[in-house]
Amino acid sequence: MLKKLLVLLMMPSLSWGAACVVPPESLGFLGIWPTQTLTEFSSAHKGMKILSSFDEESDSREGSLEAIDKQGKFEIIYKPIKGLDDFTVSHISFNVDKKEITSFAIMGASITDNINKEKDILISKTGIPSKLWVADSSQEQYTYLCDDYEVIVRKDDSRGELALLLKSNLSEMYNPDTSNIKEKHRFTAKQLSTNKVQNRIAAEYISYSGYNLYENDSLFRTRFNEVFLNKLKLKIDDFDMTEALDATNIINGTLATYFWQKNKYYKDTQLTVYVAYESYNNHMLVVTKDSDDNVKIYGDKDSSLISAIIKSPSFPLEIASKIYN
Incomplete structure (x- = not known):
């Protein structure tokens, strides 16, 4: 009888809850990083109009952030990351009490046929050692989780795009529960x-x-x-x-x-x-x-x-x- 067939790419195991090997301020993409203050964000995008919105009626303590140019366009869009195609920012969230970036996501602006290559480049850009990433149970995303933040590289099957999501532990999306993460074992x-x-x-x-x-x-x-x-x-x-x-x-x-x-x-x-x-x-x-x-x-x-x-x-x-x- 044939056994269960596997054609999987899985990243090595991670010690969850560990100290972060890369400080959050080093995870800068397109002038944004987790835990970045709004003052630092404004400084990184001088000449831009910074727009923030927050729903006072909701229970959330997070609002959304944009940087607008003189033509009224979102400034952080369609910028290349070295070795990759252009990327666009899909969202930026901030904590209204601490006034710092809690999460943001960037997504490839074009469809690609080489998901694995782009995934590897994006992971390498974070500076987080490759052995510290794990694949989740769906095998469609790779996650690094530590005390201060969480980073996810995710594939969008519907369009063949790649996204990078960074969340500080202040983010309401930060999820220290790793029950949906499949650990990669390294047996010889x-x-x-x-x-x-x-x-x-x-x-x-x-x-x-x-x-x-x-x-x-x-x-x-x-x-x-x-x-x-x-x-x-x-x-x-x-x-x-x-x-x-x-x-x-x-x-x-x-x-x-x-x-x-x-x-x-x-x-x-x-x-x-x-x-x-x-x-x-x-x-x-x-x-x-x-x-x-x-x-x-x-x-x-x-x-x-x-x-x-x-x-x-x-x-x-x-x-x-x-x-x-």
């Missing part, structure tokens, strides 16, 4: 083979894919590259499918998994790649089968690797004899 092949980790995966319903292993285990990644990917001039991104890893992927201490091409191709064929890996000696066996049932073998042909790959749940037994040839 060696850790996956232990009962402790397997029990945790089962108890916490952790989804850990072959892509996660490739990303998080440098020894596995390097060996897979040299045994297989580099030889065929392939990248891990050339495989759009893999499986969730659990106890059934550990056979007598050897890890076995597979990747395959569903919508991608290699030289007019589609590859399924079965991998067996021993973390204690860094040996790896790779068996490939293409759309025409051609089978090729790469790497180490240790008896333990052969046994593990044949016994793995998804390996087609009809090609087992070809490993020995």
Whole structure:
């Protein structure tokens, strides 16, 4: 039976409630940053008319802010961020008591086909280390949350745009509840083979894919590259499918998994790649089968690797004899 398939990009884990690694005043975009005072905002946009609005009848203590030029247009709009297309400010909120910016959002002014690249650039612009971001359960946004503020990079599926939302802890949208955030675990092949980790995966319903292993285990990644990917001039991104890893992927201490091409191709064929890996000696066996049932073998042909790959749940037994040839 095929296990749950994962084609996910997830960011590494974050210690929620931690001290912020980047001060809020360093998170400036288009002359705005969280915790910026209204005086600082006005100074950053000299020559502009600053308009604020606040509903006295509401229970909210937040109002909205705009900067208007002489033609009556919103000034902070359609400005490029280095490495990206033009971005526009979609909202600015401020606290009427402390008179400081509590939240703002910027959004790409044009539709893009390269969401991942723009997301990575936007994340890098914050200065927050990439390992401190996590993906939420919908996999459509990446979040960094600390004591003083929250930053979200979000994809708009309906238009293919990217938005960046920054909220200070004074914002009424600031949400320290992270129950909707899916933590990214960083297990290596060696850790996956232990009962402790397997029990945790089962108890916490952790989804850990072959892509996660490739990303998080440098020894596995390097060996897979040299045994297989580099030889065929392939990248891990050339495989759009893999499986969730659990106890059934550990056979007598050897890890076995597979990747395959569903919508991608290699030289007019589609590859399924079965991998067996021993973390204690860094040996790896790779068996490939293409759309025409051609089978090729790469790497180490240790008896333990052969046994593990044949016994793995998804390996087609009809090609087992070809490993020995």
